Amino acid sequence: RDGAVVFASSPTTTTKKKKKKKPASASGSGNGNANASGNAAPAVSAPTSLARRSRDWGSCWRGTERRKAVLKALDAIFQMSDNPTNFEQFGNDMIQCFYDIASVTAEPVRHRALMYVENLSQRWRHSILSRGWRPIVEDTFSAPPPQKILDVVVGLYCMERVGVSSAKLKRDVQSVLAKIKGLRLQGYAAADYLGWDPRKGPPQRPRDVMSGAPTSRYRALCTALTYAFYADAVGLSLGFSDDDAPSDDADDADAPSDDADADATGKKKKERGGFSYAEILSHVAKVRPYRGPRGFAKFDEYVDQCYLVTHVIFTLSQWGELALEPRLLPHEYFFLKENFLVAVRQRDVHLVGEYLECLRVFGANDADPNVKLGVAFLLEAQNEDTHTWDDTGDAYTCYHATMVAAQGLLAHAPRGSGPGVLSAVNVLDQWLNDGGNNGNDGEDVIVLDDDDSDDDDERRHVVRKRRHQRAHPD
Numbered sequence: 078r079d080g081a082v083v084f085a086s087s088p089t090t091t092t093k094k095k096k097k098k099k100p101a102s103a104s105g106s107g108n109g110n111a112n113a114s115g116n117a118a119p120a121v122s123a124p125t126s127l128a129r130r131s132r133d134w135g136s137c138w139r140g141t142e143r144r145k146a147v148l149k150a151l152d153a154i155f156q157m158s159d160n161p162t163n164f165e166q167f168g169n170d171m172i173q174c175f176y177d178i179a180s181v182t183a184e185p186v187r188h189r190a191l192m193y194v195e196n197l198s199q200r201w202r203h204s205i206l207s208r209g210w211r212p213i214v215e216d217t218f219s220a221p222p223p224q225k226i227l228d229v230v231v232g233l234y235c236m237e238r239v240g241v242s243s244a245k246l247k248r249d250v251q252s253v254l255a256k257i258k259g260l261r262l263q264g265y266a267a268a269d270y271l272g273w274d275p276r277k278g279p280p281q282r283p284r285d286v287m288s289g290a291p292t293s294r295y296r297a298l299c300t301a302l303t304y305a306f307y308a309d310a311v312g313l314s315l316g317f318s319d320d321d322a323p324s325d326d327a328d329d330a331d332a333p334s335d336d337a338d339a340d341a342t343g344k345k346k347k348e349r350g351g352f353s354y355a356e357i358l359s360h361v362a363k364v365r366p367y368r369g370p371r372g373f374a375k376f377d378e379y380v381d382q383c384y385l386v387t388h389v390i391f392t393l394s395q396w397g398e399l400a401l402e403p404r405l406l407p408h409e410y411f412f413l414k415e416n417f418l419v420a421v422r423q424r425d426v427h428l429v430g431e432y433l434e435c436l437r438v439f440g441a442n443d444a445d446p447n448v449k450l451g452v453a454f455l456l457e458a459q460n461e462d463t464h465t466w467d468d469t470g471d472a473y474t475c476y477h478a479t480m481v482a483a484q485g486l487l488a489h490a491p492r493g494s495g496p497g498v499l500s501a502v503n504v505l506d507q508w509l510n511d512g513g514n515n516g517n518d519g520e521d522v523i524v525l526d527d528d529d530s531d532d533d534d535e536r537r538h539v540v541r542k543r544r545h546q547r548a549h550p551d
Contacts, residue, residue, distance in 0.1 A: 131442035132490035134183055138443035142456055143486045147186050149464035150483040151175070154476060155193045163472050164200070169232040172197045174480045176239050177396045182487045198241045201232060205246060211253065220257055223270045224287065226250070226315065227304055234307045250313065258317060267316035267352045271301045275352045279360040294364060295381035298357065299388050305354040306392040309500060314351025354392070355500040361389055362508065367412045370419060380428075383420075386412050387431040392498065394438045397484065399495035403439050405505055410439055417447045421454055426466045429454055430481030437489040455482045 130136040134144050158164050158171055172194060179190035210229045211221040221229075229250060236243040257265045266274070272292065273280040283297035284290065308315050367386060373379045386409050394401050403410040413432050420428035433451045441448050459482070460468055467478035496505060 127444055128440070128442045131444075132183075132488055134186070134488045137488040138449065139452060139456065140488065143452065143488070144186060146456055146459055146464075147178075147483045147486050148189055150459070150466075150479050150486075151178070151186070151189050151193065153464045154479055154483075155197075157472065157476055158197055158200075160472070163476070164197075164204075167473055167476060168197060168201050168204075169228070169235045170480075171476070172201060172235040172239065173396065174484075176235070177398065178484060178487065180398045181489050181491060183490065186487070194239050198236060198239050202236060202241055202243060202246075205229070205232065210246070210249075218256055218260075220253060220262060220265070223265060226254070227270065227307075230304070230311060230313060230315070231307050233311045233313075237311060247311070254313060254315065261317070265316065270304065270316045271352070272297055273301070275301060275357050275360065279363040293378045293381045295378065295385045298360060298364065299381065299385040301352070301357045302354070302361070302385075302392055303388055305352055305357045306498065308351075309354040309498065314353075316352050353500060354498055355504050358389070358392075358501055359504050359507075361385070365408050367408055369416065383416065383428055384431075387428075387435050390435045390438055391431075393496040393501060394491075395495065395497035397434050397438055397489070398491060399438070399493050399497045400440060400491040401438050401495045405496070405509070409435075413439075414447065417451070421450060424454075424458065426455065426458055426478045426482050430478070430483075430485035433485035434481070434487075434489070437487075438491065451485060455486055458482070 131138070134140050137143065154171060154174065158168060164171075175190040175194040175197065179187045179194060182190075211219065211225065229246070233243055233247055233250065236246075267276065268274045269286065271283075272286045273283040280294040280297040280301075283292050283294060285292045304315070364382075364385070367382060368379070370376060370379045373382075389409055390401065390406065391397065393399075393406070413435055417429075417432050417436075420432060429451050433448060433455075436445065436448060443449065443452075455466070458466055460466065465475050465479045466482045468475040496502060
């Protein structure tokens, strides 16, 4: 679109001429988001009449069917929350799901989602405050494990996003984190949270922090990017590097630290030892260009790459709330376009739903062939009895499929323009100035391939096997 991008369907590397780009500006807006401006792609903030029709339930393509399917899906998700085990394991995720939907769509879906947000957020807050989030031993400091800290950070993000007060809980979390860093307790370094240390470079041989099993660098990056987004959003710094010097302030560790003076690159946090979203996002360039299914020895690594792509887009767009210009993320944009059919052919509801939402973040409307194909597939794949998707496995698999399918079917109307993470602006500027936007000499844009193999059944098995592992990335 900039006069220099050429793509081929064979497994070859395509190129983009280096060209000096205007930086992505970080101008303030009413909601504190940065606006990316430039001269390459049409602005997504000025929709055409077709785009406006795509954002309205009364005029979007197959709007009546989609609205009914989404409303039934929301009811099904809320019904899942009645199970105490489900609510304990992914109740905070449900809260975010309903809020994300309410943020980008119109009535009557918005009203239904907000009703469920209010109910679940109050239930989650009451549950945490009544039973506590960490063990309390009189006169003894007992720190919760890293995974528990990550879970409560996600919950804090959900509470703050929906406007439910959780100040007491947040102060307690800040106090615990300050104490851990002040005492430099073993088992709370960056690698203990993420399975690798972002300050030492991109993941090389990462391990799952729960099982200790080897995992792909794509999955490790996706996990780290997601948790760093949540931590940065609520102003908490997690982990420290093995190279950090011991703190001399252990006696004052109960005092929450001040993040207000952190700069846009996260350097202040880096000096204090915490990993930041911008730092982890910068490592994404090291795994580009993205590859098609044939570029991997194992299909599950390709799937991990797919989820890294979608979560780069999700986090920068505040989970679909903000529009992004394709020129900011050309690798991710063209990967979606070129790999959409692979997900449909695999009948992968999870990826089709996420791809649809990501395409809409980039400005796609109902006239887009991929959007029409994805919407038609999701409507056909919904279970007529349970109103869910992929309901033959565990509870989280069914929930995740239903969540992303409902979001993929929305009449989606972004609330503004991103990126929504101000600390990421410098990283995006650097990618734009590098020309190729990938950090690999500025040449490769993407590696694509045709996928005409006959091992679809094996691939579906691999995809389903990975669902449970992605319930909470670690």
